[in-house]
Amino acid sequence: MIDKFSPDPATALAVIPSGSCLAVGGFGSSGRPDTLLDVLCDLDRRDLHVIVNNVGSDFTGIGRLLAEGRIRRLTASFPVLPEFYDEYFAGRVELELIPQGTLAERLRAGGAGIAAFYTPSAAGTMLADGTFPLGYDADGKVTARMPARERREFGGREHVLEFGIVADFALVKAHVADRRGNLRFRLSARNFNPPAAMSGRHTFAEVEHLVGIGELQPDDVHLPGVFVDEVLLAAAVSPRQPATPRGSS
Amino acid sequence: MTQLTTPAVTGGRSRDGIAERLARDLRDGYVVNLGVGIPLLIPQYIPAGIEVILHAENGVLGLGPPAPPGQEDPDLTDAGKQPATLIAGAAIVDSAMSFAIVRGGHLDITVLGALQVSASGDLANWYVPGRNPAVGGAMDLVAGAREVWAVMEHVDRGGQPKIVERCTFPLTGRKVVTRVYTDLAVFHIVAGRLRLTECAPGVGPQAVRERTAAPYIEDLDTDN
Numbered sequence: 001m002i003d004k005f006s007p008d009p010a011t012a013l014a015v016i017p018s019g020s021c022l023a024v025g026g027f028g029s030s031g032r033p034d035t036l037l038d039v040l041c042d043l044d045r046r047d048l049h050v051i052v053n054n055v056g057s058d059f060t061g062i063g064r065l066l067a068e069g070r071i072r073r074l075t076a077s078f079p080v081l082p083e084f085y086d087e088y089f090a091g092r093v094e095l096e097l098i099p100q101g102t103l104a105e106r107l108r109a110g111g112a113g114i115a116a117f118y119t120p121s122a123a124g125t126m127l128a129d130g131t132f133p134l135g136y137d138a139d140g141k142v143t144a145r146m147p148a149r150e151r152r153e154f155g156g157r158e159h160v161l162e163f164g165i166v167a168d169f170a171l172v173k174a175h176v177a178d179r180r181g182n183l184r185f186r187l188s189a190r191n192f193n194p195p196a197a198m199s200g201r202h203t204f205a206e207v208e209h210l211v212g213i214g215e216l217q218p219d220d221v222h223l224p225g226v227f228v229d230e231v232l233l234a235a236a237v238s239p240r241q242p243a244t245p246r247g248s249s
Numbered sequence: 250m251t252q253l254t255t256p257a258v259t260g261g262r263s264r265d266g267i268a269e270r271l272a273r274d275l276r277d278g279y280v281v282n283l284g285v286g287i288p289l290l291i292p293q294y295i296p297a298g299i300e301v302i303l304h305a306e307n308g309v310l311g312l313g314p315p316a317p318p319g320q321e322d323p324d325l326t327d328a329g330k331q332p333a334t335l336i337a338g339a340a341i342v343d344s345a346m347s348f349a350i351v352r353g354g355h356l357d358i359t360v361l362g363a364l365q366v367s368a369s370g371d372l373a374n375w376y377v378p379g380r381n382p383a384v385g386g387a388m389d390l391v392a393g394a395r396e397v398w399a400v401m402e403h404v405d406r407g408g409q410p411k412i413v414e415r416c417t418f419p420l421t422g423r424k425v426v427t428r429v430y431t432d433l434a435v436f437h438i439v440a441g442r443l444r445l446t447e448c449a450p451g452v453g454p455q456a457v458r459e460r461t462a463a464p465y466i467e468d469l470d471t472d473n
Contacts, residue, residue, distance in 0.1 A: 077383070101389030102350050187324040187341055
């Protein structure tokens with residue numbers, strides 16, 4: 001019998017080693033798997049490559065990972081949290097800045113077996129020409145730049161080659177799941193969760209409600225359980241104590 | 250770029266006035282994405298009888314007004330992460346589908362603020378070097394929407410023109426802008442050529458010329 005429900009998040013997420021590449025769902029705090037991200041911090045995982053659309057606006061969720069110095073590289077379209085940039089310009093975290101639609105499609109493609117695709121987004125810009133700084137050293141000198149994209153014209157328009165992303169693990173948030181891992185999302189909290197779930201070699205879904213087999217109707221499933229390995233319950237009240245960013249008092 | 254010492258112009262449109270002017274050009278049935286800043290003022294000026302579907306990058310087609318206080322739902326936000334509402338007949342999709350709508354040419358218009366627009370329609374609006382870089386969906390929107398309408402003040406805070414021969418800020422996209430709405434004028438960019446089609450009330454063509462750092466054709470007779 002297929003039962004993907006894991007009652008204990010700390011036991012389930014213990015398989016994620018430090019140094020892993022993680023795709024994470026959510027748009028700001030909306031649809032973000034905060035329970036799983038807190039467990040990851042409690043397990044003291046470090047040196048993470050986190051792929052997520054944005055950091056959010058405080059020190060919860062991705063912001064907590066950042067504040068505790070657990071992120072080595074961020075792949076995102078809209079980091080925004082000022083303290084993230086302090087870490088970036090100080091050489092403590094790398095930034096791979098990707099247009100939002102390209103990021104979503106790279107996650108979807110990785111999960112769909114598409115190695116790469118051409119898109120017009122970012123053609124002719126510094127996010128495709130090899131000049132955007134990926135990282136700095138402690139003195140503020142650029143140590144690496146995002147690689148230039150291969151270019152090709154289609155219908156007279158320049159396109160750039162972008163690679164599908166297969167993440168070691170995916171952490172996503174859904175409204176309802178059954179024990180087969182079928183997921184249903186709620187309103188705009190869906191956002192990056194389906195493509196992030198697809199991109200993970202091993203995908204954890206944090207859900208608000210677990211229902212019995214058959215209660216989620218086939219037509220009501222937004223993401224089938226084949227993309228989900230483990231289902232965990234969201235903490236009744238997600239811990240939201242603000243952390244202090246590393247390097248500040 | 251020439252250093253201008255032109256005095257501030259009298260007349261011209263306020264930020265709300267720019268939004269109101271642009272809203273008059275929206276057609277019934279358009280699917281539109283609105284960026285932050287002046288574009289967010291547009292919905293209140295959409296003329297009665299004109300139905301426009303608003304798209305938000307986080308997967309909303311049919312965005313309604315901001316959620317009133319006390320009725321915020323953390324599962325429903327706009328692309329600026331502000332509490333939002335839906336109109337009747339709205340649809341929700343994931344981020345990959347949301348940008349399939351964008352890149353696939355299914356948006357009629359994207360309305361974006363701008364740092365600079367070049368005479369050939371290059372747009373710079375995502376990054377001021379030395380500040381914190383973030384791109385969001387801007388590069389996808391300009392690459393995919395059928396038309397890109399830029400809205401901005403005609404000159405920057407230092408009085409420097411924002412319509413220029415070549416952008417000096419990093420580009421969001423090349424040859425993508427089709428219209429520019431400012432406090433002083435409306436321009437169309439057709440086949441890579443900039444045309445002044447309208448001066449704001451109380452603003453003469455000379456005032457526009459003195460504050461525009463790119464060559465353009467005056468096309469004020471057309472019925473735009």
